[in-house]
Amino acid sequence: MTAIVEVENLVKRFNEDVLAVDGVSFTVEEGEIFGFLGPNGAGKSTTINMLTTLLRPTSGKASIAGLDIMTQQDEVRRVIGLVPQDLTVDDELSGRENMYLQADLYDVPRDEARKSIEDLLEVVDLQDAADRLVKTYSGGMRKRLELAEGLIHHPRILFLDEPTLGLDIQTRAAIWDYIKDLKAKHNITVFLTTHYLEEADGLCDRIGIIDHGKIVALDTPATLKRSVGGDVLTIGVRSEEDLTDLISSRPGIISVRKEDGVYRAKAVHGEAATPEVLKAIWEKGIAVTSVELSRPTLDQAFLEYTGRSLRDAEQSGSFDKAAAARAMRRRR
Amino acid sequence: MLWQTLALTKRELKHWYRVKVQIFMTIIQPVVWLGLFGQAFNIGQLFNAPGMPPGLFQQAFSGAPNYFSFMAIGMLAVNVLFTCMFSGMSIVWDRRFGFLNKLKVSPIPRGVIPVSRIFSTVIRAMIQVVIVFAIAIAFNYVPGLTGLGLKEGFGIVEVLGSFAMLFLLAVGFASLFTTIALAVENQETLFGVINLINLPLMFASAALFPTALMPDWLKGVAEYNPLTLAADGLRQLAFVDAAPIHSMWFNIIGLLLFSGALISLSVLTSRRLLSNR
Ligand SMILES: Nc1ncnc2c1ncn2[C@@H]1O[C@H](COP(=O)(O)OP(=O)(O)O)[C@@H](O)[C@H]1O
Ligand SMILES: [Mg+2]
Numbered sequence: 329m330t331a332i333v334e335v336e337n338l339v340k341r342f343n344e345d346v347l348a349v350d351g352v353s354f355t356v357e358e359g360e361i362f363g364f365l366g367p368n369g370a371g372k373s374t375t376i377n378m379l380t381t382l383l384r385p386t387s388g389k390a391s392i393a394g395l396d397i398m399t400q401q402d403e404v405r406r407v408i409g410l411v412p413q414d415l416t417v418d419d420e421l422s423g424r425e426n427m428y429l430q431a432d433l434y435d436v437p438r439d440e441a442r443k444s445i446e447d448l449l450e451v452v453d454l455q456d457a458a459d460r461l462v463k464t465y466s467g468g469m470r471k472r473l474e475l476a477e478g479l480i481h482h483p484r485i486l487f488l489d490e491p492t493l494g495l496d497i498q499t500r501a502a503i504w505d506y507i508k509d510l511k512a513k514h515n516i517t518v519f520l521t522t523h524y525l526e527e528a529d530g531l532c533d534r535i536g537i538i539d540h541g542k543i544v545a546l547d548t549p550a551t552l553k554r555s556v557g558g559d560v561l562t563i564g565v566r567s568e569e570d571l572t573d574l575i576s577s578r579p580g581i582i583s584v585r586k587e588d589g590v591y592r593a594k595a596v597h598g599e600a601a602t603p604e605v606l607k608a609i610w611e612k613g614i615a616v617t618s619v620e621l622s623r624p625t626l627d628q629a630f631l632e633y634t635g636r637s638l639r640d641a642e643q644s645g646s647f648d649k650a651a652a653a654r655a656m657r658r659r660r
Numbered sequence: 661m662l663w664q665t666l667a668l669t670k671r672e673l674k675h676w677y678r679v680k681v682q683i684f685m686t687i688i689q690p691v692v693w694l695g696l697f698g699q700a701f702n703i704g705q706l707f708n709a710p711g712m713p714p715g716l717f718q719q720a721f722s723g724a725p726n727y728f729s730f731m732a733i734g735m736l737a738v739n740v741l742f743t744c745m746f747s748g749m750s751i752v753w754d755r756r757f758g759f760l761n762k763l764k765v766s767p768i769p770r771g772v773i774p775v776s777r778i779f780s781t782v783i784r785a786m787i788q789v790v791i792v793f794a795i796a797i798a799f800n801y802v803p804g805l806t807g808l809g810l811k812e813g814f815g816i817v818e819v820l821g822s823f824a825m826l827f828l829l830a831v832g833f834a835s836l837f838t839t840i841a842l843a844v845e846n847q848e849t850l851f852g853v854i855n856l857i858n859l860p861l862m863f864a865s866a867a868l869f870p871t872a873l874m875p876d877w878l879k880g881v882a883e884y885n886p887l888t889l890a891a892d893g894l895r896q897l898a899f900v901d902a903a904p905i906h907s908m909w910f911n912i913i914g915l916l917l918f919s920g921a922l923i924s925l926s927v928l929t930s931r932r933l934l935s936n937r
Contacts, residue, residue, distance in 0.1 A: 380765050383936045405767040416758040420675050432667035433766040 338388035350541035363532035367641035409478035434481035559598030668776030734867035744833035747781035748841025
């Protein structure tokens with residue numbers, strides 16, 4: 329495997345005080361689907377915008393297919409495709425006209441363009457709607473059109489910034505299938521960002537967890553989940569007494585934390601540890617009110633590395649700030 | 661590069677002609693201007709008062725047979741200005757709706773972005789010019805209205821010469837307003853700037869009134885207004901003008917410099933104005 333994206337200590341600072349990207353380093357291998365998972369405001373879009381030459385990094389280095397993003401911008405632009413977070417298709421043109429315009433911008437010869445446009449429209453199921461003005465399209469259709477547009481010039485790497493943001497569950501699942509299909513057909517590398525766990529989990533070969541502009545973990549979804557340290561046993565009891573030590577003394581239990589009145593214990597083998605723990609509590613004459621055994625999820629991995637769950641991160645102020653910043657950028 | 665420019669020019673024109681109201685406005689606006697303004701201000705009457713030497717009007721108004729004819733020619737130039745002032749408006753919209761980012765990640769030279777807007781605006785301005793010209797001539801055949809009276813021998817050379825000068829004027833103004841649109845951050849600022857320079861440009865020129873009647877300070881400015889260069893040149897072609905403001909060559913070279921300098925400025929600044937921060 330060879331690296332197609334190489335990033336070294338990339339930093340982006342806005343107006344002196346906002347450190348949007350705080351020194352990230354990573355590589356993306358040719359042919360993989362690489363994902364950035366992080367809450368709103370984590371610095372995902374800012375990173376993508378720097379890699380796609382839309383923003384100038386404050387410091388650091390990055391190259392795409394061996395081309396420097398600062399000094400070889402034109403060459404970089406030829407090998408990348410971008411589907412930005414905010415829709416950019418032209419509402420007043422038809423789907424097909426949008427595709428042809430995109431082909432023209434990339435100097436794709438007419439014959440070749442015609443063929444790949446029809447192929448791509450077919451993959452994203454837009455042949456029937458292709459001659460309608462885009463302003464009559466639904467959100468999912470627009471996103472599919474953008475996906476197809478991003479591939480007209482046969483880029484070596486496709487950047488997808490939050491490809492399913494704001495779409496309903498079914499549409500989201502459909503988009504995932506389109507992404508997989510397109511990737512298989514065109515044999516390209518995909519770099520995507522998301523704040524949906526299922527998306528990162530189901531679609532990506534490797535995930536970088538990004539928070540406050542820093543990559544806090546980077547690995548395959550399976551390894552990330554495993555690194556959380558096994559299964560999680562959640563036990564609720566009817567007692568004021570502190571059972572932390574009792575539970576952690578049982579065989580197979582790695583650690584215990586008391587949160588919101590329940591105990592969360594990590595175990596190497598949840599099935600084996602559960603009866604042991606229940607038995608110990610029961611023997612003390614304390615009533616167990618609830619038991620839950622869960623396999624490690626990406627959300628737990630996220631919690632482990634960032635100290636908060638992705639859902640909490642979304643609800644804390646950062647969401648509104650990011651939305652406001654985006655609105656501001658749109659206005660400029 | 662040319663291909664990409666044409667593709668984007670086509671997009672601009674599609675946006676324009678797909679909105680039926682805009683086609684309607686393109687035709688109706690000159691009718692209203694020529695009809696109301698040109699017919700109502702029959703300034704020529706004033707010069708026919710008893711005791712006035714004959715031919716005074718023609719002398720003051722570039723040899724035009726009547727005020728309507730004088731104004732109709734100026735209106736061709738003013739129409740170019742008015743069509744061009746919204747050139748670049750689409751850049752502001754594209755910035756707002758993200759389309760500009762799509763152009764910026766594509767490998768097109770940055771200058772293609774303003775130049776495509778300039779091209780499409782110039783095409784629209786020239787269409788408008790043809791319409792205004794046709795309407796002004798057509799007024800000759802409407803009973804009760806004054807039409808555009810041209811000199812004897814006005815032919816194909818004069819038509820082509822007039823269009824060439826209006827073309828240069830359009831390139832210059834479209835470039836000017838497109839560059840402004842590239843530089844401003846939002847629509848409100850753009851409107852503000854347009855309003856600020858638009859009317860002074862129109863009135864401080866020979867387009868609607870002869871500069872000879874202006875106070876000296878204003879005349880000094882107005883005589884070098886590109887609108888004046890175009891209007892003066894056009895009138896020398898349309899009428900027998902005994903006292904032109906400039907020589908024909910001065911007007912042509914002036915317009916060439918005006919359009920050449922401003923389109924170059926637009927291309928040269930686009931790299932910086934569209935660069936990422
Ligand atoms: N143009 C900008 N000016 C100032 N701050 C910005 C700008 N763009 C992004 N930010 C800030 O940088 C941080 C990261 O934003 P962003 O990369 O959009 O996050 P994400 O895509 O992960 O949601 C946020 O705090 C955001 O408010
Ligand atoms: Mg984002």
